[in-house]
Structure formats: structure tokens, C-alpha cells
Amino acid sequence: MKTGPNASAKSCRVIGDDALSVRDVVDIAFCRSTVALSDDAGFTRRIDAGAEYLERLLANGGTVYGVTTGYGDSCTIAVPSDLVAELPLHLTRYHGCGLGEHLPPEAVRAVLVARLVSLAQGASGVRRVLLQRLVDLLNHDLLPCIPAEGSVGASGDLTPLSYLAATLVGERAALYRGELTTAAAAWRDLGIEPLTLAPKEGLAIMNGTAVMTGLACLAVARAEYLTRLCCRITALASLAMRGNPGHFDPRLFAVKPHAGQIEAARWIWEDIGGTSASSDAESMRLQDRYSIRCAPHVIGVARDALSWIRRDVENELNSASDNPIIDGEAGWVLHGGHFYGGHIAFAMDGLKTAVANLADLMDRQLALLVDGRYNHGLPQNLSGTVGTRAPINHGFKGVQIGSSAWTAEALKLTMPASVFSRSTECHNQDKVSLGTIAARDCLRILELTEQVAAALVLATAQAVELRFRDETPVLTANCAAFVEAVRVHSEFLDEDRPLEGDLRCTVELIRSRHWSLDA
Structure with a gap:
């Protein structure tokens, strides 16, 4: 066998x-x-x-x-x-x-x-x-x-x-x-x-419902990894922009106890070092912009949604979903509609929205990182070039434009498929689930969001190296190891170069869940 x-x-x-x-x-x-x-x-x-x-x-x-x-x-x-x-x-x-x-x-x-x-x-x-x-x-x-x-x-x-x-x-x-x-x-x-x-x-x-269910299983696994990755790179973005660590303090989340939100905040908290104290307390903003400060709230929605989505997908997976249903031992046949994929359709429509919000969150974080007005002193466009050649180098400017395009496409696809039922087959199939279309949409949104995540992975690695280029890094062991692992596949961006190859490689690493993100 x-x-x-x-x-x-x-x-x-x-x-x-x-x-x-x-x-x-x-x-x-x-x-x-x-x-x-x-x-x-x-x-x-x-x-x-x-x-x-x-x-x-x-x-x-x-x-x-x-x-x-x-x-x-x-x-x-x-x-x-x-x-x-x-x-x-x-x-x-x-x-x-x-x-x-x-x-x-x-x-x-x-x-x-x-x-x-x-x-x-x-x-x-x-x-x-x-x-x-x-x-x-x-x-x-x-x-x-x-x-x-x-x-x-x-x-x-x-x-x-x-x-x-x-x-x-x-x-x-x-x-x-x-x-x-x-x-x-x-x-x-x-x-x-x-x-x-x-x-x-x-x-x-x-x-x-095997096609929609099989695709849904793949979608759930990819989404779970993305939520964890999103926490890691949020931590890096916060550190690179000298963010306020208190935004992720467990005491803050104890008073609004959504389980997924608490989980996301804890992961970020551990990655930034687990303390609300900061050596830059005087210079940091009292309140960071929403894409940093509210990251646990955005990621937490996806984490909480995944709990019931996984439950419904696994229930569908382990069910008889055809018609008619036969019990040979009891001796009966009953005709019904267990082929209807409504639970998968609703789960995938929901996951689409949760994942697209991750894309939007990460795209906003990238927009902050590349903008000299908002990135707390990092070079414009995260360019690594200094000296006389700086004026002709544009760093991550093009990557941010690409990220915006991928995010826009992901957001466009969040229209729920399940509400577009069509009457087919001589009005016998007059109410259908469209669950497979929802699952396919979800996988496409995941693909686009993984591309946005790849852009932010490269940008945050660049940003923390720029931030700590002339000083002692304050990265936790997990974050330092992550940046080092990114650098195995993508070198620091000094002179402008095409980044398509770096991005494609990073997307594949994300898709294959290459990096262990355990705390």
C-alpha cells in the first residue's frame, strides 16, 4: 500500500x-x-x-x-x-x-x-x-x-x-x-x-459535498497559519516603528475576553518582549495607529471564527452527504437533501471576510512602514541606501503598490457566494448552496493575502534592520531568529533590485508553512 x-x-x-x-x-x-x-x-x-x-x-x-x-x-x-x-x-x-x-x-x-x-x-x-x-x-x-x-x-x-x-x-x-x-x-x-x-x-x-469540503480543509489550514504569521510580523512592525508595547498588555485584554483576541494579543506581546516598559517611552506615541494598536482585534476575529469554521468543516467531512441515505442493518431508505452544502458555503463566506481583513491590516501596516511621515524615523520607502546614491533608490515603493493591488482584489472577492443561489435543473434544484464557489473564492483570497503577507515579511525584516543598524537590537529570540530565517532567502535591500523572485519565494515559504511560529 x-x-x-x-x-x-x-x-x-x-x-x-x-x-x-x-x-x-x-x-x-x-x-x-x-x-x-x-x-x-x-x-x-x-x-x-x-x-x-x-x-x-x-x-x-x-x-x-x-x-x-x-x-x-x-x-x-x-x-x-x-x-x-x-x-x-x-x-x-x-x-x-x-x-x-x-x-x-x-x-x-x-x-x-x-x-x-x-x-x-x-x-x-x-x-x-x-x-x-x-x-x-x-x-x-x-x-x-x-x-x-x-x-x-x-x-x-x-x-x-x-x-x-x-x-x-x-x-x-x-x-x-x-x-x-x-x-x-x-x-x-x-x-x-x-x-x-x-x-x-x-x-x-x-x-x-466532497469538493467544497476538501477545499475548505485546505483553506482552514492556510488561514490558521496566516493568523499566526500576522501576529509575528505585527510585532516586528511595532518594534520597527517604536510602537507602544502597552497596546498588547494582557491586562488590557482581560476586560474584553474574546478568546481569539486574547490569543493574538498574547502572541504579539511575547514577540515584543512581554513588557509595557520601553526605552523610548518619551518619544513613542501614546497611541499607535489602528493597524498596529487594533491588530489583535482584527486577527482575533479570524481566530475566533476559525473555531466554529473548523467545527463545521470537520462535521461535514465526517458525515454522509449523499442521497438517498441507506441503513442496511436497520433496513430502511430515506430520501433527503444531505448533499446541500450550506454549512460549508457559510463557513467559507465567513472565512473569506476574516482573511481579507488580514490582508487589509497588513497592507495598512506596510503603508505606515514605507512612509517617512508615519514610520517614526525610518528611511522613506525603507530604502537601505545611504550617501550620494540615495536619491535614485526607492526601496519598497513598488512593493507597497503591489500590496495595495493584491489587497483590493482580495476585498473585492468577499461578496458572499451563498446568497447568489440559482434555480437549476428544471427547478428541481431551485435552492442551491454555491458552497464550492465560496470555497474557491476563499482559496483565491488566501492566495492574495499570502502575497500581502510576503510583502510585509520582507518589509518588516528590512525595517528592523534599518531601525537597529546603528544600535543594539532589542528583538526577542523568536523575532531575531525569524528575521535571520527570512534573510536566508532574501538579502537586505540596499541598491534597488527586482523583488519578484524574493516575493515568490516568500509566498511559497508561507504556503508550505515553512517557518515554525511557536512562541
Whole structure:
């Protein structure tokens, strides 16, 4: 099961035992963990019972939506018994109409995990062999090429998940160990026969929230790191501008006890040295500008939001999200709307706003740092040039303009997707969640905010070095180590140079959560 040169060092996450967390999904998505099905007798019995009950029901002439009927508005059309076996393949094919960029490999893996965990709840009537094939996709790095656009988020992520179903049956394009090929060719190389879908399995694969949920898991992990990073660079910005440390004193936040706000203030407080005393008490402003003074309040909103967002995302992840729901052991089928992605839609719309506010906060901090009127004596534009060449050097002037552009784009995307429901499919899907669009918007806002953060990382490193160029640094060990780590990838800016390469490298370091930010 474990493949690849470093497979022996990977952990293995067992599906079907305990609930998965966002962190579990991220570890699998980035190939830090493999997966395996549980061998627990209760799990095996529950999965087998659902598939066997459905088989008996069909043998006795039972009616089940999407198995003996058409799909969606066509649920009133009976499917002749001799065509029932062909119906799921038609579902996978007519939804093969996605457009836009393809999801990146880590996002596809997150989608696969989300669908596997949902089906492993044992309420979907699928066979164990289907679950095993999903495990095979992950462990053999066989990934469907999934277009990002085309889902309204109810009835689930039908169009993008049709590409997953198609890969399982050996159709369409796929990435196999990083190379573009066909699903059929990849299965041949593995010596595994493509799956022949049982009557409900096409619907079970596609009629769920796996795409939006997988993307949401990645978004939550990226946002959590960004909030911590934002605290670190806020501390550096405050130190560089000789800010008032009392703005982060724990006594201040004890009287307004939002948990995330207290947490953010504590991180900044520890990074600046944990004291309200300052050697520059006479020269510092009594009250710093809001982007410094109110940073814990802005970051704290995101931290507090992440607590309920993570809760709802993990609840969706560990739920059965298709239709109909089948209990093979109790012997019932109920038709409902668990494919509706409202919780993910609302969570991602909320996270969009919280993250975009981080971009705005950091952009305002950068604007203060580069402006000689507000940065408490730092050089204009943080230029490191002194002497006769100073007039032709402009330091971080261009970077601040870029940061403003990235922030503006992030703020523009905060319009909630979930309020733009469209009636589709002959007014059967007349109220939809648009959860996948919300999740994609959130990831784009995260990308833009990471770019703003990269700009501020470089600027604060420059600023503290300029501030303490002619005096003994007063940085804490954590802040000093952080600046030193930044300098490994980006040198001090003396003479003007193009900073695109430095910025791109820093963005990747942020995205990969390269720096440990523990206090």
C-alpha cells in the first residue's frame, strides 16, 4: 500500500475507525500520510450491510431514487430493470462538462479523502471495493483531472465529482504519479481492473459535498497559519516603528475576553518582549495607529471564527452527504437533501471576510512602514541606501503598490457566494448552496493575502534592520531568529533590485508553512 521512496516514513490514516480532522486531510493531501480501510468487524459489517440491503431491495422490485428512476427532475421516470445497471455510467458521462483551471494535486487529494470518509460512514449503500479503489487512487497517486468550475453545491458537487467517478471506471484524463495520462492506462500499469459501478454507486460518488469540503480543509489550514504569521510580523512592525508595547498588555485584554483576541494579543506581546516598559517611552506615541494598536482585534476575529469554521468543516467531512441515505442493518431508505452544502458555503463566506481583513491590516501596516511621515524615523520607502546614491533608490515603493493591488482584489472577492443561489435543473434544484464557489473564492483570497503577507515579511525584516543598524537590537529570540530565517532567502535591500523572485519565494515559504511560529 505504501509507495514512493519515502513511504516508510509516512504515517497511515485508517478510514472507518475515528473521525478525521482538517489536519488529517491536509497531511494526506500533501502526501505526508497514506490511507487504509479499517479492518474493524463493525465497520466491515456496516458497509457490507448497506450494499446487500440495496441489492435485495432491487431484487424485490423496490423503488430507489437514482437507481430505478432518472436523476433530479427525472425522478418521476422509471428506469426499466434491464437498463438499471447502465444508469450510473450515464450519470458520470453527462456531467462531464466542467470548465476552468484544473484543481491542483493537493486539492484533488483532499477531495478524494473527503469523498472516501463520507462514503465510509456506511450510509450510502456502496461496496467495500469502491472504498478500496478510492484508497488506491490516493496511495498510488492516481488523480482525476478535475475542472474547478461547474458545481452549484447542490445536488452536491455533481460535475467535478463526475471526473472522480470517470477515473474509477477507467475513463477521461488523469495524473498518474505526476504525469498526464488516461485513467485506463494508469489502471493497466497498476494491474487493477477499472471499477464497474453498482446501481447506486455513480450517485453515491457524485451526489455529495466532497469538493467544497476538501477545499475548505485546505483553506482552514492556510488561514490558521496566516493568523499566526500576522501576529509575528505585527510585532516586528511595532518594534520597527517604536510602537507602544502597552497596546498588547494582557491586562488590557482581560476586560474584553474574546478568546481569539486574547490569543493574538498574547502572541504579539511575547514577540515584543512581554513588557509595557520601553526605552523610548518619551518619544513613542501614546497611541499607535489602528493597524498596529487594533491588530489583535482584527486577527482575533479570524481566530475566533476559525473555531466554529473548523467545527463545521470537520462535521461535514465526517458525515454522509449523499442521497438517498441507506441503513442496511436497520433496513430502511430515506430520501433527503444531505448533499446541500450550506454549512460549508457559510463557513467559507465567513472565512473569506476574516482573511481579507488580514490582508487589509497588513497592507495598512506596510503603508505606515514605507512612509517617512508615519514610520517614526525610518528611511522613506525603507530604502537601505545611504550617501550620494540615495536619491535614485526607492526601496519598497513598488512593493507597497503591489500590496495595495493584491489587497483590493482580495476585498473585492468577499461578496458572499451563498446568497447568489440559482434555480437549476428544471427547478428541481431551485435552492442551491454555491458552497464550492465560496470555497474557491476563499482559496483565491488566501492566495492574495499570502502575497500581502510576503510583502510585509520582507518589509518588516528590512525595517528592523534599518531601525537597529546603528544600535543594539532589542528583538526577542523568536523575532531575531525569524528575521535571520527570512534573510536566508532574501538579502537586505540596499541598491534597488527586482523583488519578484524574493516575493515568490516568500509566498511559497508561507504556503508550505515553512517557518515554525511557536512562541
